[in-house]
Amino acid sequence: MGIESMRDEDVVGKPSLSGSYQSHSLNYIIKISAENSSSLNKKIELYNKAIAECSDCKFEDFVYNLNSCEADFECRFAVTGGTKSEISERIEAYLAGDAPDGVFCNTDHNPPYLKDRKLVFMFTGQGSQYPGMGRLLFDTQEPFREAMLLCDRLFQPYISKSIIELIYGENPDEALIAKTIYAQPLIFSIEYALYKLWESYGVKPEIVMGHSIGEYPAAVAAGILALEDAVKLVSIRGRLMDSAPGNGAMATVFAEEEQVKSMLEGYGDQVSIAAINALNSCVISGNADTVAEILKNVKRERIRALRLKVSHAFHSKLMEPILGDFKTIADEVTYQKSKLRFVSSLYAREINDDEILKAEYWTNHIREKVDFYHAIKSISGPGDYVFLEVGAARVLSALFTMIFGEDGISICSLNMKKPDAKQIVESIAILYVSGVNQCK
Numbered sequence: 145m146g147i148e149s150m151r152d153e154d155v156v157g158k159p160s161l162s163g164s165y166q167s168h169s170l171n172y173i174i175k176i177s178a179e180n181s182s183s184l185n186k187k188i189e190l191y192n193k194a195i196a197e198c199s200d201c202k203f204e205d206f207v208y209n210l211n212s213c214e215a216d217f218e219c220r221f222a223v224t225g226g227t228k229s230e231i232s233e234r235i236e237a238y239l240a241g242d243a244p245d246g247v248f249c250n251t252d253h254n255p256p257y258l259k260d261r262k263l264v265f266m267f268t269g270q271g272s273q274y275p276g277m278g279r280l281l282f283d284t285q286e287p288f289r290e291a292m293l294l295c296d297r298l299f300q301p302y303i304s305k306s307i308i309e310l311i312y313g314e315n316p317d318e319a320l321i322a323k324t325i326y327a328q329p330l331i332f333s334i335e336y337a338l339y340k341l342w343e344s345y346g347v348k349p350e351i352v353m354g355h356s357i358g359e360y361p362a363a364v365a366a367g368i369l370a371l372e373d374a375v376k377l378v379s380i381r382g383r384l385m386d387s388a389p390g391n392g393a394m395a396t397v398f399a400e401e402e403q404v405k406s407m408l409e410g411y412g413d414q415v416s417i418a419a420i421n422a423l424n425s426c427v428i429s430g431n432a433d434t435v436a437e438i439l440k441n442v443k444r445e446r447i448r449a450l451r452l453k454v455s456h457a458f459h460s461k462l463m464e465p466i467l468g469d470f471k472t473i474a475d476e477v478t479y480q481k482s483k484l485r486f487v488s489s490l491y492a493r494e495i496n497d498d499e500i501l502k503a504e505y506w507t508n509h510i511r512e513k514v515d516f517y518h519a520i521k522s523i524s525g526p527g528d529y530v531f532l533e534v535g536a537a538r539v540l541s542a543l544f545t546m547i548f549g550e551d552g553i554s555i556c557s558l559n560m561k562k563p564d565a566k567q568i569v570e571s572i573a574i575l576y577v578s579g580v581n582q583c584k
Contacts, residue, residue: 169284169565170280170284170285170564170565170568171225171246171566171569171570172225172226172231172569173207173211173223173569173572174191174207174210174222174223174231175210175214175220175221175222175573176191176214176220176222177214177216177217177221178217178219179217179218179219181219183219184219184220184221184249184251185239188239189239191210192232192235192236192239194206195228195232195235198228200228216581218250218257218259218579219250219257220249220250220257220576220577220579221247221248221249221251221577222247222249222573222574222576223235223238223246223247223248223573224246224569224570224573225246226565226566234247246566246570246573248573248574248577249577250577255553255577255578256553256578257577257578258527258578258579259579260579260581261528261529261530261578261579261580262349262350262351262529262580263347263529263531263532263580264349264352264487264523264529264532265349265352265353265362265532266353266354266355266520266531266532266533266534266535266540266541266544267335267339267352267353267354267355267358267362267365267533267534268331268335268354268358268533268534268535268536268537268539268540269357269514269539269540270324270327270331270356270357270458271452271454271539272331272535272537272539273311273321273322273330273331274321274537274560275311275316275317275318276311276312277537277558278292278334278337278558278564279311279564280565281337281338281341281564281568282312282337285341285344287337287340287341287343287344288337288338288340290340291333291336291337291340292307292308292333292334292337293308294371295307295332295333295336295375296333298372298375299329299333302375302376302379302380303326303382303383305326307326307329307330307333310326310330322455323455324382324385324386324455325386326382327382328357328378328381328385329378329382331357331358331535331536332357332361332374332375332378334535334536335358335361335534335536336361336364338534338535338558339361339365339534341557342532342557345572347532347572347575347580349365349484349532350484350485350529351484351485351486351487351494352366352484352485353486353487353489354489355419355489355514355516355539355540356458356509356514357378358535358540359489360377360378361374361534363482363486363501365484366482366484366486367480367481367482367483367484368479368480368481368482368486368501369477369479376473376477377473377474377477377506380469380473381470381506381510384469384470384510385456385466386455387466388456388462388463388465388466389462389465390431390457390462391431391432391433392429392430392431392432392435392454392456392457392460392462393429393430393431393435393436393451393452393454393457394435394451394454394457394458395428395435395438395449395450395451395452396425396426396450397425397427397428397447397448397449398424398425398447398448398449399426399442399447400423400424400426401417401420403447404417404426404428405417407438407441407442408428411430411438413461414430414431414461415428415429415431415434415435415460416428416429416430416459416460416461417429418457418459418460418513418514419513419515419516420513420514420515420516420518421516421517421543421546422516422517422543422547423517423546423547424546425517427452427459427514429460430460430461430462431462432457435457439451459510459512459513461511463511467510470506471503471507474503474506474507477503479502479503480500481497481499481500482495482499482501486501487519487520487522487523488519489514489515489516489519490505490508490509490512490514490515491515491519492515492519493519494522494523516540516543517543517547520543520544520547521547526548526551526552527553529552529553530553530555530574530575530578530580531544531552531553532554532555532556532557533554533556533557534557535556535557536558537559537560538556538560538561541554541555541556553574555570555571555574555575556571557571
């Protein structure tokens with residue numbers, strides 16, 4: 145898992161955007177394993193005594209050496225925390241029979257262990273952007289920072305703005321970064337940087353997939369698109385979609401696909417299904433007045449619906465005027481066969497080994513619906529994987545839970561409801577105890 149590399153000296157003291165230095169880093173993580181649960185509990189007790197005897201000033205070295213020397217058996221325990229005292233308190237609580245925050249153990253089936261468990265990377269779609277997303281990682285994690293700076297340099301000629309300044313500058317404008325022309329480059333950059341960060345930890349996927357714009361960083365991870373070509377397409381895509389004509393709207397209707405289709409009958413192609421996110425969660429998109437009328441009908445039928453805060457009707461007929469211009473640019477790009485298993489949310493299936501997603505695919509990608517539900521359901525044996533969301537918010541992880549319930553493991557990289565220092569380390573702990581053994 146590369147846990148042994150997560151020593152504070154590797155993450156503290158990196159320059160921030162303003163040139164100052166940060167004193168904060170990711171939380172600590174300690175891993176302990178044994179051949180059986182009885183031996184594991186004895187080791188936890190032993191190490192807890194050693195933690196108590198360790199001075200605060202030497203705790204960094206203690207954690208580093210413990211994680212470096214510890215062999216990885218099947219019975220696994222991991223504890224995370226911001227300080228030595230927090231780590232100790234959590235271990236004490238666990239030994240007392242409680243279930244404290246930040247503690248994970250597969251002997252309790254939390255989560256269950258599977259030898260050499262594989263990973264699915266899910267790249268989040270539009271709407272996941274917000275000011276300051278990933279800021280701690282930018283300040284303390286060099287692979288993430290380098291990837292963000294690279295994207296910043298590549299995007300500037302296309303969008304005439306710095307993505308770094310947009311989200312990390314003083315008083316970032318939330319309305320500005322919500323504009324599609326900037327939102328899509330920002331989402332791509334964050335997700336590419338998170339992918340490179342996970343890669344630096346030794347965490348690599350067997351399968352990649354994405355939701356709408358999220359398929360672009362997924363395609364880079366899979367080797368389908370070169371980074372520079374992806375930046376070019378994302379820039380043009382965002383600009384054209386932002387300029388699309390028409391008064392459009394989108395809304396989530398919490399009903400099954402066939403029921404939603406029946407609600408759209410009689411409206412022609414004015415409104416269509418833009419996304420199938422879960423069994424009972426569909427997004428409709430199209431003419432704003434027509435969407436409003438449909439929502440009134442939905443309300444009368446006592447079906448829950450939520451109008452989305454969007455500037456345009458994405459994945460609808462209103463995108464058709466921009467498709468020709470986009471394809472002209474997309475035809476200039478070279479596309480490769482995927483080096484990883486790639487599950488397409490446009491095709492709702494895994495692409496074939498000899499299948500190449502060319503300009504026509506990425507053009508249709510703008511107009512046609514995102515079928516995340518059937519795409520993720522097409523992955524056989526979901527319980528054999530950990531589904532890791534690579535994005536700035538917990539969106540696809542929540543959809544995963546709606547779809548599979550407790551029949552699988554999903555985690556996220558960042559979470560608006562948790563500090564970055566806590567979220568990513570807890571995800572690493574879950575990867576470790578669930579059986580993911582991909583190391584540097």
